[in-house]
Amino acid sequence: MSVDSLNWKILNCLQDxxxxxxxxxxxxxxxxxxAVSERIKKMEDLGIIQGYHTTISSFEAGYQLKALITLRAFMGKLKPFLEKVKTYEEVVNCYRITGNENFVMEVVLKNQKHLELFIDQLISYGExxxxxxxxxxxxxxxxKKAGV
Structure with a gap:
């Protein structure tokens, strides 16, 4: 199944x-x-639609800080970090990236002290x-539909 123009219209509605x-x-x-139901089900089955989510205001939920933290893993710490990062409640998103750093994390934190404590946990894995x-x-x- 391709993502034809009609499927893109449905995807745009769902994303909005x-x-x-x-x-x-x-x-x-x-x-x-x-017909909409059938198309949505097919896109879910193919992994085009991967889920439906609720967006929460981190600030209103009590987190005063949002930060992006990059990590350059120490030799031998890459694989242990890959497992550990999944357990951190502060991490909203984590991406493995190219360049000098190995990871970039989007984190939510209650305050500066929380940030300090979180960084203290990370520094055993890298810079x-x-x-x-x-x-x-x-x-x-x-x-949106990619241009050709």
Whole structure:
């Protein structure tokens, strides 16, 4: 199954509001509710649609800081870190990257002391660099059909 223009219209609707009913999506894209349901199910089965999520305000949930932390792993610490990072509640996202660093993590923290304690845990795995997030410029932008 390819992601044709109709599937892209459905994906755009879901990315804008994953709680839209199939009937509403059908009205917006010009097909029936059962046809929308069938297309969504196929895209889920193929892994194109990987899930539906609730976005929570970290600030309103009690986290005063959001930071991006890069880690350059010490020799022999790469694999242990790959397992450990999955256990950190502070880590919202973690990416393995190219360049001088091995990982970049998006973390939420209660305050500066929490940041200090978290970095203390990380330094046994490698060298860290921390940037405090001031604001979002682009937030959860939709993925659009790639240009050819």
């Amino acid at each position: 509001n994953a709680r839209l009913s199939n009937a509403e999506i059908g009205r917006r894209v010009g097909i029936t509710s059962p 860290t660099k921390t940037q405090i997030v001031l604001s979002h410029v682009v937030k959860n932008n939709s993925i």
